[in-house]
Amino acid sequence: MSRFLDPAVLGALSGLDLVAKTVVEGFVAGLHRSADLGFSHEFAEYRAYTPGDDLRNVDWNVYARTDRTYVKRYRGETNSPVTMLLDASNSMNYASHSVTKMNYARFMAAAIFYLAVRKQRDAAGLLVFDDEVRNYINPSSRHGQLARLLAGLELAEPRARTNFEQPMRHLEGLLSRRGIVVILSDFYEPPNSLLRAIEPLRFRGNEVLLFQVLDPKELHPDLGGSTVLVDLETRARIEVTAEYAAKEYSERIAKHIAALRDATERAGMSYQLLVTDRPLDDALREYLTVREGRP
C-alpha cells in the first residue's frame, strides 16, 4: 500500500481529492498495526449521561449490565481547527524529477485536509501566500469544506517571492480559536527572521507544525561542471563549480536545516523535513502526533 504514498505515483492521479483519499486510506491501512496512534472515532472514555447527550452514544450494553447510562466518548470529538499555510512562491516550482515541490506540498496539504475533515471531523482552513496573502479559506467543518480546500489548493500557483511576515500578521487577525497551524514551505529564510514571523502564532496557543519541502537536488546538487545558476524568485545569476555545489553548498544547507530544526524546537514548534522523492507517510505521522497531543 505504501506504493500509493509515492509522490511520483500520486502525481499521475487526476485530482487532489483522489490523491488525498489514496494517501490517507493507504496510510490508515498501514496504521492498523500501530497501537500508538488513533483518530476520530476512537474510543476514549465513558462519561455519565447528562440530559442533552446524543442517545446514539449511550452504551446500551453497559446499561443492560449495570442499569446505568453511560455515554461513550471518542477522541475525535475533541476537534481542533487546522489551518494550512501554503507557500506559493516561485521557489516552490523547482523540481529535479517529475514532482515539483509545489505539487508535493499540495499532495501533503490535501492529505491532511482529507484526514482532518473526513476522518476527524476537524475544521480545516487554508491560507495561500507568497509575499502577501493570495487566498484564504476560513477553517470550517461544514459540508463541502473539503472540496473548497482542495479547489483552493488547485488554484494555488507559484509566483513572486516568499515573505512570511505579512501573511503571519494577517493570519493572527483571522485566527479566533486555538488550533493547529501547518506551514508548508521551503523556508529559504534565515531561521531567526522566520521565527520572528511565526512565533506570535505559537504565543496565541496554536500548535505550529513546519513542513520544509525540499527537492533531493537541493540537498545534494549534481551540476557535473561549472554552471550558471538562476534564482527562480529573484532571477539573480551566479556561477558555481560542481565541486563547490557538491561539497560546500551541501554543508551549508545541512547547517541551515539543522539551525531551522533547532530554532523551531526551541520555540516549541514541530519541524519535519519533506524530501519530494520520499513517501508522504512521515509527514502524516508527524501531523497525527501533533494532533494527538491536542486536548
Add this chain to the structure above:
Amino acid sequence: MGFLAPAFLLGALAVGLPLYLHLLRRSTSTPLPFSSLMLFEVRPPSATQRRRLRYWLLLALRLALLLLLALTFAEPYVSRLIVGSAGDKLLLVVVDNSYSMRAGQRLADAKSAALSVIGARNPRDRAQVLELDSQVHVLTQATQDPRILRAAVNGIETGDSRGSFAVLATAIRSIAASENAPLEVHLFSDLQKSNMPPSFTEMALPRKVSLVLHPAAKGAVPNWAVESVTVPPLVWDPHTTHVQAVIAGYGTPTATRVVSFIVNGKTLATRQVEVPASGRATAEIDSLELPYGFSRCSVRIDSGDSLSADDEYVFAIERSDRKRGLFVYQPSDARSALYFDAAVKSAAQAAVTLDKVTLDRASSVDPAAYSFIVISDVAVLPEAFANKVLDYVHRGGNVLVAVGTVAAQQRTLPIFGANIVTTRHYSRDTERFVAVGQTDSAYAPAGTPEEWEGVRFYYATAVDERGSRVGARLQDGTPLLLEKPVGEGRVMVFASGFDNLTNDLPLHPVFVALVERMVRHLAGNDTRSGPHQVDDIIALRSAKEQAVGVDVTEPSGKRPFSLQEAVSTQSFQVSHAGFYEVHLANGRQDLIGVNADRRESDLTPMADDVLALWRGSDNEKGTAAAAPVAASVSQVTAVPRSLWWYAMLCVLAAALAESVIGGRYLATLRDEP
C-alpha cells in the same frame, strides 16, 4: 634557426581548438534554474580557484603540445658554423652516357675530362662517380681512393637511354639531404636541350650544392635520323604491306638522303628523299618481300653525320597465313554480319577471313576448323552446335558472344555460362542513350575511353560479371565487354549488338579498331612486334601465368634473367636498341625491335642563360676553368643541425604532462557526488 618544412607551422592554428573548448565553450553553458541562491556564495571558493588553475595548466599544456607538434613537423634546424678546409667536401662526378653521347667523341671526351677532375682534386676530398641516362646509376661509394674512381669512369660505356636532368637533380637532392659536407657536382655531358624537364624547378639544386658543368660538345651539331617507321606488326600478304618511314633533320640544311628498306640484312628497296632544312620527309614502299615467321627489318639512311646510331630504325614483322573465323547470326539479322565482316575486311592488321553462317545452317559446321567463333545475338543455339562449340572452347578455342535483344530473352548466356541479370533499354529513359564510361587499359581489345567518344548505346544486356574480367563498362556501370576462361579457351561477351539498332557503334571509326582488336585477341594474333623504344616495359606474363618460365635474349645475345628470375619476373625494361627475342609465359615467341628515343637525336644544347640559371647566378665558379677542385684554403661552412629529435622529446614530455594533469582532473570529477 630555420625550418625545412615551414608549411607545417600552419598546423599551429590548431591551438584554436583547445582555446575554444576551454574558454568559449565553457562560458556558453546554459543557465540552470535553481530554487534559491540564498545558500550560494557570490564568489567561488578557493577550491574553484585551484580548479581553474588546473584548467589553465591543462590548457597551457595542450597549447604547448599542439605548438610543439607543428614545430616538429616543420623540422626546425640551426645552422652550425664549422671551420674546415676545402677538403671537407664531396665531389660528385657525373658522366652522361645517354644515346646522344654516341655522337662523335663525346663520351670519350667526357670520360677524359672526368678523369682529369678526379686527378686534380684535393686528396682529402671524397668523390663518387655517377652515370646518368634515364636513371642515375651510382658506380662507386664516396671514396678518396682515385683508383676506384678512375676504374668506374673508365668502365662507363655508351647507352641507348635518354638523359634526364630532372632525375639527376632529384638524386643530388637526395644525396645532399644525407650528406653534411658541401657537395660539388661535376657534370660531364653534351647538355642536350631535350634532356630538360618541362619545368625548370625540377632541376633546382640545394644551396649547399655547387654545380660545375663540363660540356662535351660545343654548339649545335646537325643530325639526320630515321625518326619513326609505320608498319603493321603482322602481315599475311607482303605484297600489300605498306611501310612508311619519317626522316628528320635537326639543325640541318636542306639535303637529299637515300633511304634503304632492309629485311633480314638484305636491302629490298631504296628511296631518295629531300629533307628540308631542320624538317621532315617521308619515304615509303608498298610491298615488302617477307618470309613466313618473324623478320628483322630496318630502315637506314646515309646521313654522314656524327651520330650514326640513329641512322637506322629497326622493327620486326611477322608473316603468317590469314586465320579463319566463323560468324553465326540469326537469319533475320543480316546487318550484324554485314557490319562485322566489313570491319574485319577494313582492318589492315586483322589477318583474318570471316565465314558467315546463319543459325539454321550452323549445325553442319565444324568449329574446330576455325580460329575463333562469333555468335551474334542468337536466342537459342541448336543443341548439336552448342555442344560442338562448348567442346571447342574447352579444347582451347575462343568465342565472342554478342548479347543483343534476342539473346537476352534467355536466362543464361550460352557458352559463357553466366546469368542474364536484366536488360537495359536506354532509349526509353530521358537521356535515351548512354556512352562508354570506363575501359581497362590493360585489356587490349577494350581500347581507351577516348576512342569510344560519341558512341551511343540504346540497349545493353546486364550480364552477371562474377568470375569475369570486365574490359569496358557503360556510364551506368553495366559491363559492356567481358571475358572469362572456360576450359582451355576463353569466351568474350559484348553486352549489346553489332546491328546498328542497339547502338550506333558500327557507324563510328572505333568499330573497325574494336573488331580488329577483338579478332586479333580471339585469333591469338596479339603480338609485341613492331617498333618499341628503349626504356619501354614489356609484360612477360599475365596474372594467371605464374611460375612459368620466360626467356629474353638481348640484342647483344645476353640472357638477362637467372633461372629463378625467369619463373618469377613479371615484366622487363628494354635498355638497348636492337632486336630482343622474347619467349613469353603463354608459350608465344616474339621478336621485338627496340630503338632509342629519337628526342636524343636533337643535339641542340641548352641555352647559355639556362645553364647560368642552373648553376646559380652568383655561382661564377660553375665553369670547368674555374672549378675549385684543387683549392685547399680554410673556410667556414654552415652545416644545418636538425632539432627534430629535441622537438619530438618536448612533444612527448608535454603529452605525458597533459595526460597526468588531465587524468587527475578527471579523477576529481569522478569523485564528486
